[in-house]
Each structure stands twice: as C-alpha cells, then as structure tokens.
Amino acid sequence: MKTNIQPGRITPWHQTNWDWRAACNFIGGGSGTGLLFFATLAAGSADSYRIMALIALALVGGGLTCVWLEIGRPLRAINLFFHPQTSWMTREGIVAAPLFLCALAAVWFGGGALVGIAALLGVAFLYCQGRILQASKGIPAWREPKIISLILAAGFAEGAGLAAALAAVLPGVSPRWLAGALLGALILRRLAWMLYFKALEQNGAPRKALDVLRSFGAKFEMIGQLAPEMLVVAGIFYGEVMPYFVVLAGLAAAASGWWLKFTIVARAAYNQGYALPVLPVRGQGEVKPGVKPGWTK
Secondary structure (H helix, E strand, O other): OOOOOOOOOOOOOEOOOOOHHHHHHHHHHHHHHHHHHHHHHHOOOHHHHHHHHHHHHHHHHHHHHHHHHHOOOHHHHHHHHHOOOOOHHHHHHHHHHHHHHHHHHHHHHOOOHHHHHHHHHHHHHHHHHHHHHHOOOOOHHHHOOOHHHHHHHHHHHHHHHHHHHHHOOOOOOOOOHHHHHHHHHHHHHHHHHHHHHHHHHHHOOEHHHHHHHHHHHHHHHHHHHHHHHHHHHHHHHHOOOOOOHHHHHHHHHHHHHHHHHHHHHHHOOEOOOOOEEEEOOOOOOOOEEEEOOOEOO
C-alpha cells in the first residue's frame, strides 16, 4: 500500500547557507590551482610563468575572499584554523598559506624548485576542496564520494583551458602537447561527471536535485564537453589556418567548469529531508514499509 506524503518541510528543501559566494570559492580555487599546475609545465618563458601564476593566485584569492564574505562574522574567520583534525575547510586554509608564499616566491625568482612545490600545494588545495563537499553529509549531491574525482578533474580541465588560452598570447612558445593535455583533461572530466551522476541515480538522491542535474547534464554534454573537444581537435589539425581554435576551446573548458560547480554547489544543494524506516501503527496492526518523501529511491 503506497502512502502519499504531502510536500512540506519533511521533503528535501534547498539549503541557503552556501550560495554563489561559496560556489565562487570552488570556481576560483579549482581554476587557480589547475592553472598553477599547468603554468609550471607549459609556460613558454619566465615572464609567461609569472603572469600565469599571478592570475592563478588572483583566482584562488578571489574565491577565498568570496567565502570569507559569506561568513556571518568575518572577523572570526581566524577560528577556521583551529580544527585541522576534523575539518577539511581548516586543512584548505592551512594549505593556502604556504601555497601563496611558495607561488609568490616562484614568481619573484622566476623559476627553481619553488615552482614545482607551489604546483603540488595547488593540487593539495584542490583535493581539500573536493573533500569539503564530500564531508557535507547533509547534502546528498555533495556527499557522493565520486564528487572528489569530479572536482579534481574539473580543476585540471579549467587549468589546462586557461593555460592554453594564455599561452597563445603571452611571450614565448607554448608546447605543442598543451592542446593534447587539454583534450585529455576534458575527457577525464566527462568521465568523472558521468560516474558521479550515475552514482547519484543508483544510490538515490532528492528528486529535485536530480532534476536540476539532469537538465544541466544535457546542456553540459553539448556546450561544455563536445564543443571544446571538437575545437581542440580542429586546432590540432587546422592550427596553421585557425590558430585560435585551441584558445576558444580553453576558454569554453574553463567557463563550462565554472558552470558545473555553480550548478552543483548553488542549485542542486537540496538537503536530505526526513525519512521513516517504518510507519508506526496503533495497537496490533501490521507495520508498514517506511517512506522517504521527495527521493528517487
């Protein structure tokens, strides 16, 4: 016997604590650390690296500023650093300090071992961001473990895209493999998105959250994945005639990654609502199966 539950505050509702400012932290952090990683490998000269690294730090810093402005009491942000044993947000903040110091030193000296250290710290920062979402257990679209690989893949795709676009206009000769790296990063992001969405469908999620992600996914596949992939392939084969195919692909890869993160963080963020394992009855009646209103499973 099916029990109808009227929608209300027991069904999943959209959380409002994290809005576009929180999304900007993941957007800036992912693109900035991804760009810092590829700047280490793809910058055509020391000056090119300096420009790429400064843009990367501006993105990371802008994202952190947005999430700082979201705090109800910004002057108490120092408390963020007091819980490294339990909070991935604390670990993100702790990694951010040496990340900025090493990257700025690498910019000052224009090379050396600090360049590689800054890139590795950027990867650690990006990993912390994925764990921040996965640790948010009250939001089913965030707590799915495969979101970690999605955040990592998205950050590398955005970074490769921005590096490819900047390398075309900055001093020095960009490596020819950069277009191939961008294509590979896009393919990995496509795979990570498919695995993430499939896991949500299999494990169950709030129906409204899946509706948001399903509608987004159809557009993302065409505009965010297929279009830049085709542009990269065209740039590889026809770069002599149209050298800016890869630039357009890079910008599209970055913009679609921002779109992806905004959708997950700000639009699909429905909490889990309430559920009953079994429906209680009075007296000696038969216990009925439980209900989970507003969910696909």
